[in-house]
Amino acid sequence: MLSAIMEDYLKAIYYLQDETDERVRTSTFAEHMDVEQPSVTSMVKKLAERDFVHYEPYKGVVLTDTGIPIALEIIRHHRLLERYLTERLEYDWAEVHDEADRLEHHISSQFADRIAEQLGNPAVDPHGDPIPTADLDVSPPQSGETLADQQVGEKVRIERVPDHDPDLLRYLSEHGITPTTVVEIVETTSFGMVTLDPDGTDERVALPEEVARIITTQTLTGASN
Amino acid sequence: MLSAIMEDYLKAIYYLQDETDERVRTSTFAEHMDVEQPSVTSMVKKLAERDFVHYEPYKGVVLTDTGIPIALEIIRHHRLLERYLTERLEYDWAEVHDEADRLEHHISSQFADRIAEQLGNPAVDPHGDPIPTADLDVSPPQSGETLADQQVGEKVRIERVPDHDPDLLRYLSEHGITPTTVVEIVETTSFGMVTLDPDGTDERVALPEEVARIITTQTLTGASN
DNA sequence: CTATAAACTTAGCCCCATCTAATTTCGCTC
DNA sequence: GAGCGAAATTAGATGGGGCTAAGTTTATAG
Ligand SMILES: [Mn+2]
Ligand SMILES: [Mn+2]
Ligand SMILES: [Mn+2]
Ligand SMILES: [Mn+2]
Numbered sequence: 001m002l003s004a005i006m007e008d009y010l011k012a013i014y015y016l017q018d019e020t021d022e023r024v025r026t027s028t029f030a031e032h033m034d035v036e037q038p039s040v041t042s043m044v045k046k047l048a049e050r051d052f053v054h055y056e057p058y059k060g061v062v063l064t065d066t067g068i069p070i071a072l073e074i075i076r077h078h079r080l081l082e083r084y085l086t087e088r089l090e091y092d093w094a095e096v097h098d099e100a101d102r103l104e105h106h107i108s109s110q111f112a113d114r115i116a117e118q119l120g121n122p123a124v125d126p127h128g129d130p131i132p133t134a135d136l137d138v139s140p141p142q143s144g145e146t147l148a149d150q151q152v153g154e155k156v157r158i159e160r161v162p163d164h165d166p167d168l169l170r171y172l173s174e175h176g177i178t179p180t181t182v183v184e185i186v187e188t189t190s191f192g193m194v195t196l197d198p199d200g201t202d203e204r205v206a207l208p209e210e211v212a213r214i215i216t217t218q219t220l221t222g223a224s225n
Numbered sequence: 226m227l228s229a230i231m232e233d234y235l236k237a238i239y240y241l242q243d244e245t246d247e248r249v250r251t252s253t254f255a256e257h258m259d260v261e262q263p264s265v266t267s268m269v270k271k272l273a274e275r276d277f278v279h280y281e282p283y284k285g286v287v288l289t290d291t292g293i294p295i296a297l298e299i300i301r302h303h304r305l306l307e308r309y310l311t312e313r314l315e316y317d318w319a320e321v322h323d324e325a326d327r328l329e330h331h332i333s334s335q336f337a338d339r340i341a342e343q344l345g346n347p348a349v350d351p352h353g354d355p356i357p358t359a360d361l362d363v364s365p366p367q368s369g370e371t372l373a374d375q376q377v378g379e380k381v382r383i384e385r386v387p388d389h390d391p392d393l394l395r396y397l398s399e400h401g402i403t404p405t406t407v408v409e410i411v412e413t414t415s416f417g418m419v420t421l422d423p424d425g426t427d428e429r430v431a432l433p434e435e436v437a438r439i440i441t442t443q444t445l446t447g448a449s450n
Numbered sequence: 451c452t453a454t455a456a457a458c459t460t461a462g463c464c465c466c467a468t469c470t471a472a473t474t475t476c477g478c479t480c
Numbered sequence: 481g482a483g484c485g486a487a488a489t490t491a492g493a494t495g496g497g498g499c500t501a502a503g504t505t506t507a508t509a510g
Contacts, residue, residue: 003466003467005466005467025487025488026487026488026489027486027487027488035467035468035469036468036469036470037487037488037489038468038469038470038488038489038490038491039467039468039469040488041488041489041490042467042468042489042490043467043468046466046467057475057488057489058474058475058476058487058488058489085336088343089336089339089340089343090339091339099332099333099335099336102331103328103331103332105331106327106328106330106331107324107328108324110316110324111310111314111324114314114315114316115314118313118314228496228497230496230497250457250458251457251458251459252456252457252458260497260498260499261498261499261500262457262458262459263458263459263460263461263498263499263500264497264498264499265458266458266459266460267459267460267497267498268497268498271496271497282458282459282505283457283458283459283504283505283506
């Protein structure tokens, strides 16, 4: 019906659209998918023909109402799989991404629904990303605040960490940082280093600001904004 | 590395070779894979180039020592998945085949090993077919006796049923016939009908002889051969 | 031993997803 | 508003997997 590759393109558009909030440009796309630009152009034309995206040459693409649910379904599969792998099959959270990235295209929705049920229909994946429901509702956009936005002394709860880099994930979990962890910002430097103290530990965890900028946080309830 | 389709070809050769015990012919192959003969010829040449099969034009193919373990790995994946789906994800044994037939190519061996572990390293799949071990040992060939070989009055244990036809599987399980069930042969007719009485029930289950011929059986222990 | 039908392979085409090289368009600066 | 570099598209090739139609080879019958 729809190739695994096309599904990956649609998923990518969804992500990139979400991040930049505008049409996704060929170059952005090519970099994200790790292919050359002409490959993107040609695929995008096929997707437009099948009405999954609006494509305006030289202007980029947007998902159509036909394309969105397809992207969401794949994302649902991906995140459910990640959750299942970590909870039921003893995978480390650093390892799940690649396995899920392949399997997401090959499991049936029946399979997805069954594992969701087994897990008690979880709301988020191991990295804190929201899991679309079976009828493809996505939870409201997260706060948008990141570790990089915090002042020294501030205490926040980790909401979501990026899931593509296994090394980063291993580093984070080794230092006690996972979604729901509460951390205090102990230092920020002019040269782009953020240092944290995870809840109740004495450990200091340093992160480059680029990383801090993609780890989202929740303000602690009861505290002022 | 190796496409899902190539894997399916290798798996098919393994099956067909096992059944007929000789070189697998292009026509047999084409029918089994549901493709035209030229497609088989061309794929077989690619497999031969990569040394997975010995191919002699006009004479058919045999798996090489390189090809056998690949086929076995896929078969292991397939049967473990079937087992996992029925035992852990509430699939009916009639539904598992298609899901397993896709996923077998996309799960890692890590995934396979984990589900095997969860299941306690089962020896057979839900249809009674042996599951190759992690180091790809296959249990000795089954008895070879089938329901069609039995005399009226004989009692045997069902060993293995064909897993491709959901309707047949549904029919069998509805009538209490699964691997390990003990049945008595109550009637065989000249026009190819075999009637069974599953263990302890009063029900009569009729099967066409073609079907009886592919359901394998074990002689009950203690009984004479 | 020859004729013929069945089985198999070859030739030549198609669609998919990708690439490099060449060309066009965009968007900005002066 | 002309010129220029960056971004995007078009052109043309490649490899995977499939198909139909046309030729070969093999097996079998007479
Ligand atoms: Mn993917
Ligand atoms: Mn994730
Ligand atoms: Mn398969
Ligand atoms: Mn089976």
